[in-house]
Amino acid sequence: MVRTRKHKVTTDRDHKFNIAPNLLDRDCAADAPNQKWAGDISYVWTREGWVYLAVILDLHSRRVIGWAVSNRMKRDLAIRALNMAIVFRAPPKGCIHHTDRGSQYCSHDYQKILRQHGFKVSMSGKGNCYDNAAVETFFKTIKAELIWRRSWETRRHAEMAIFEYINGFYSPRRRHSALGWKSPVAFERKVA
Numbered sequence: 001m002v003r004t005r006k007h008k009v010t011t012d013r014d015h016k017f018n019i020a021p022n023l024l025d026r027d028c029a030a031d032a033p034n035q036k037w038a039g040d041i042s043y044v045w046t047r048e049g050w051v052y053l054a055v056i057l058d059l060h061s062r063r064v065i066g067w068a069v070s071n072r073m074k075r076d077l078a079i080r081a082l083n084m085a086i087v088f089r090a091p092p093k094g095c096i097h098h099t100d101r102g103s104q105y106c107s108h109d110y111q112k113i114l115r116q117h118g119f120k121v122s123m124s125g126k127g128n129c130y131d132n133a134a135v136e137t138f139f140k141t142i143k144a145e146l147i148w149r150r151s152w153e154t155r156r157h158a159e160m161a162i163f164e165y166i167n168g169f170y171s172p173r174r175r176h177s178a179l180g181w182k183s184p185v186a187f188e189r190k191v192a
Helices: 075-089 108-116 129-145 155-170 184-191
Strands: 036-046 049-058 063-070 096-099 120-123
Touching: 036 075, 036 129, 036 155, 049 075, 049 129, 049 155, 063 075, 063 155, 063 184, 075 108, 096 129, 129 155
Parallel strands: 036 096, 096 120
Antiparallel strands: 036 049, 049 063
């Protein structure tokens, strides 16, 4: 049986950091890898408490290229997902990096990494989840196919299951209608 869980707010918009314009403007299409990335944070309830999941997707293939989990929803969670994506992909200067306006993404430390790597920074409109639809769709998918199907005893159990889902199923094997029913990895191979 699939069931939903408690709702948890993951975007802290009550901060004094700068907000970037919405360069993505709901256009999630990309002709090649590393043109447009999108990131966000979601949550998983365990009997030990919340686990937060930060991801970075390449919008060309919807592949998860960076992710991190933590029991705290702080900027280091978002930074670890971003750093994983940068190491994995070594994006060219000018890649659009899109997120919501949360304090984790607006923080000086996060923005400094984006500047150092030559990203064009883009942020969603205030309170508009449709501006980051591809990442919201990923979170809905992982929750429906994995998270909501079990009770999670520990954060570690949830983390291991997320790792196996992303690296063992979602990116290499799960077929997507938006990709002509190919997996993200197979879709990227077709372009290369």
